Amino acid sequence: MSGPADWWRDAVVYQVYVRSFADSDGDGVGDLPGITARLPHLRDLGVDAVWITPFYTSPQHDHGYDVSDYCDVDPLFGTLADADTLLARAHELGLRVIVDLVPNHTSSQHPWFVEALAAEPGSPARARYLFRTGRGPGGSQPPNNWLSVFGGPAWSRVGETDQWYLHLFDSTQPDLDWRNPEVGDMFAGVLRFWLARGVDGFRVDVAHGLFKEESLRDQERAEVAGGQEGANEGAREMVERTVADEPMWDQPEVHEVYRRWHDILDEAGPDRMAVAEAWTQTPESMARFVRPDELDQAFNFSWLLADWSAAAFADVVTGTLAAVDSVGAAPTWVLSNHDVVRHPTRYGGGPRGLARARAATLTMLALPGSSYLYQGEELGLEQVEVSSEHRQDPSWFRTGEPGRDGCRVPMPWGGQTPPFDFGPAGSSPWIPQPEGWAGLTVEAQAGDPGSTLEFYRAALAARREHARGLGAEVEVRLDAGDVLELRRGPLTVVLNCGDTPTALPQGEVLLSSAGLRSEGGATYLPADAAAWLRSAAVQPSSAEL
Structure with a gap:
C-alpha cells in the first residue's frame, strides 16, 4: 500500500473482535468472510486500519487467545485463503490490517x-x-x-x-519459557509467515509478561481492594499494578525479544509495525517498550482508566506525552476494547453515559498520536448484562464474576429483531443480543445526523481535516468548573466534565458532541460535552490540513 512508512503514528485503528463482528455462514460465530463483507463500513467510518483478534487454530477455551497453531486459520473462522482475501480487500479499500499475536502462552492443545x-x-x-x-x-x-x-x-x-x-491466565493457557531459544525462534517464524502474507502489523498480547523473574520466587503482596463487579482481564491486572513487587511482569529481558522483532519487521518493509498490550505500572515503564529499536507503539490504558474528571484527563495527557517524548514515540489513546466494560457504561450508562462517551471520544481524537476504537462504540453500544447460562468467559468459570462477555455481544447491522443481520435470518449469535437494539443498528443510524454513528463519521472526518499535521505539542489548561482545554496550534478542544454549561473561547466551532447554546454574544458548551474550535487568529496552513 502507498502512504507514509510510519502511518501508525497518527492512525485511527478499529478493533474487530472476530467472533462478534459478522457471521457469513449462519453458525452464530463471526468469521473472516464476514469481516471482508463488512470492510466498506470501516472505510465509510473513516478509520485507517483494522486490528483483528486471534483467528488461528484454537480449542477456543479463551476465544482464540489459546493458540494451537499460529500459522493456520481455525475452521470456525475460515481458511488461509479467506485470510488472504480479507487482506487483499482491505488493501483495496485503503485499510491496513493488524493481526493479534499471543506469545506469552500457547493452548494446552499445542x-x-x-x-x-x-x-x-x-x-x-x-x-x-x-x-x-x-x-x-x-x-x-x-x-x-x-x-x-x-x-x-x-x-x-x-x-x-x-x-x-x-499459567498466568487459564489452565488451558500454559506459559512459555522465553529463556529457551526454541521459543524465540518459533515466534520469529510466525512473524515472518504473516508478514509474507501481507499483514501490516501485529498487536502483541500480554507484551509485558513473556519473561518472569528467573527464580520464580513468591510475590510479596500488599492488601489491595478487590475489583469491581464485572472485573475483566485488564481491570484485574490493574489491581495488581498497585503492588510494587511483580516478579511475573515487566522483566528487563523482554526488551531483547522486541529488539529482535524490530529487525524482522524492518526486513519486511519500513511500513510494518507492532503495538504492545503492556499493562505497566508507570508511563515511564510503558515508554521502554517503544524505544527506537523496539516496538512502534504501546497501548496507553491510562486514558481508559481515568475518572470522569478534567484534572484526571489532564494528568493522563501530560504524563503520556512526556513519557513517549523521551523515546521519540507516538502516543496511543483508547477508551474501550474486548477486555473492559464499554465506556458509555463506565461513565454511568444511559443518556448521560453516552454523552460523556461521545465527549471523551471527541477529545481523544484531537490528541496527537493514534486512536484505537472498539467495534460497536460507533453505535453507542453499552455493556450488556449477559445471563449466566450464556456466559463463556473463562474468568466467569474460575471466579463466578460476570467477566468480559458483556462487551463482546455480536454487532447489530440491520433489521428489527435479532440477529440484526449479524448472521443470516434465523441464526442464533453465540451470545444473544438484546431485543431492544433495533434502533442502534448501522442501518438505523446511517443518515441520522443525531446518531452516534454519524457523530463518529463526522469526528473522524474532522480529525483528518483539522488535527493531522499539527505536531505533538499540546497546551493543557484546567479551567474553573471541571473544564479541560487542550490547544494544538489553531485547534482548541474544550471538554466540560462539570455539571453546568461553560462559555467557549473565541473561534470557529468545527464540531461538538452535543448541541450548543448561544446567549449574550457567548456560546455555551453543556455539561458532559466537548467541542473543537479553530482559532480565528491563527489559520492552519495547507500543510497542516
Missing part, C-alpha cells in the same frame, strides 16, 4: 505442550514451558504463591505427580 505432558520432568520438551516441582509433602502445593489473572492459583498440577506448570 503440539509442544502435548509433547511436554507426555515427556519426563527435566526433558527438552518440558523446557519450553515453566514446569516446576511443587512445595509441601509430595509436592502437593503450588511452587509459589502467584495468582492467575482469571482467578485462583497460577499453577496446575500434572496428575498426581510433584510437577506443576505455570
Whole structure:
C-alpha cells in the first residue's frame, strides 16, 4: 500500500473482535468472510486500519487467545485463503490490517505442550514451558504463591505427580519459557509467515509478561481492594499494578525479544509495525517498550482508566506525552476494547453515559498520536448484562464474576429483531443480543445526523481535516468548573466534565458532541460535552490540513 512508512503514528485503528463482528455462514460465530463483507463500513467510518483478534487454530477455551497453531486459520473462522482475501480487500479499500499475536502462552492443545505432558520432568520438551516441582509433602502445593489473572492459583498440577506448570491466565493457557531459544525462534517464524502474507502489523498480547523473574520466587503482596463487579482481564491486572513487587511482569529481558522483532519487521518493509498490550505500572515503564529499536507503539490504558474528571484527563495527557517524548514515540489513546466494560457504561450508562462517551471520544481524537476504537462504540453500544447460562468467559468459570462477555455481544447491522443481520435470518449469535437494539443498528443510524454513528463519521472526518499535521505539542489548561482545554496550534478542544454549561473561547466551532447554546454574544458548551474550535487568529496552513 502507498502512504507514509510510519502511518501508525497518527492512525485511527478499529478493533474487530472476530467472533462478534459478522457471521457469513449462519453458525452464530463471526468469521473472516464476514469481516471482508463488512470492510466498506470501516472505510465509510473513516478509520485507517483494522486490528483483528486471534483467528488461528484454537480449542477456543479463551476465544482464540489459546493458540494451537499460529500459522493456520481455525475452521470456525475460515481458511488461509479467506485470510488472504480479507487482506487483499482491505488493501483495496485503503485499510491496513493488524493481526493479534499471543506469545506469552500457547493452548494446552499445542503440539509442544502435548509433547511436554507426555515427556519426563527435566526433558527438552518440558523446557519450553515453566514446569516446576511443587512445595509441601509430595509436592502437593503450588511452587509459589502467584495468582492467575482469571482467578485462583497460577499453577496446575500434572496428575498426581510433584510437577506443576505455570499459567498466568487459564489452565488451558500454559506459559512459555522465553529463556529457551526454541521459543524465540518459533515466534520469529510466525512473524515472518504473516508478514509474507501481507499483514501490516501485529498487536502483541500480554507484551509485558513473556519473561518472569528467573527464580520464580513468591510475590510479596500488599492488601489491595478487590475489583469491581464485572472485573475483566485488564481491570484485574490493574489491581495488581498497585503492588510494587511483580516478579511475573515487566522483566528487563523482554526488551531483547522486541529488539529482535524490530529487525524482522524492518526486513519486511519500513511500513510494518507492532503495538504492545503492556499493562505497566508507570508511563515511564510503558515508554521502554517503544524505544527506537523496539516496538512502534504501546497501548496507553491510562486514558481508559481515568475518572470522569478534567484534572484526571489532564494528568493522563501530560504524563503520556512526556513519557513517549523521551523515546521519540507516538502516543496511543483508547477508551474501550474486548477486555473492559464499554465506556458509555463506565461513565454511568444511559443518556448521560453516552454523552460523556461521545465527549471523551471527541477529545481523544484531537490528541496527537493514534486512536484505537472498539467495534460497536460507533453505535453507542453499552455493556450488556449477559445471563449466566450464556456466559463463556473463562474468568466467569474460575471466579463466578460476570467477566468480559458483556462487551463482546455480536454487532447489530440491520433489521428489527435479532440477529440484526449479524448472521443470516434465523441464526442464533453465540451470545444473544438484546431485543431492544433495533434502533442502534448501522442501518438505523446511517443518515441520522443525531446518531452516534454519524457523530463518529463526522469526528473522524474532522480529525483528518483539522488535527493531522499539527505536531505533538499540546497546551493543557484546567479551567474553573471541571473544564479541560487542550490547544494544538489553531485547534482548541474544550471538554466540560462539570455539571453546568461553560462559555467557549473565541473561534470557529468545527464540531461538538452535543448541541450548543448561544446567549449574550457567548456560546455555551453543556455539561458532559466537548467541542473543537479553530482559532480565528491563527489559520492552519495547507500543510497542516
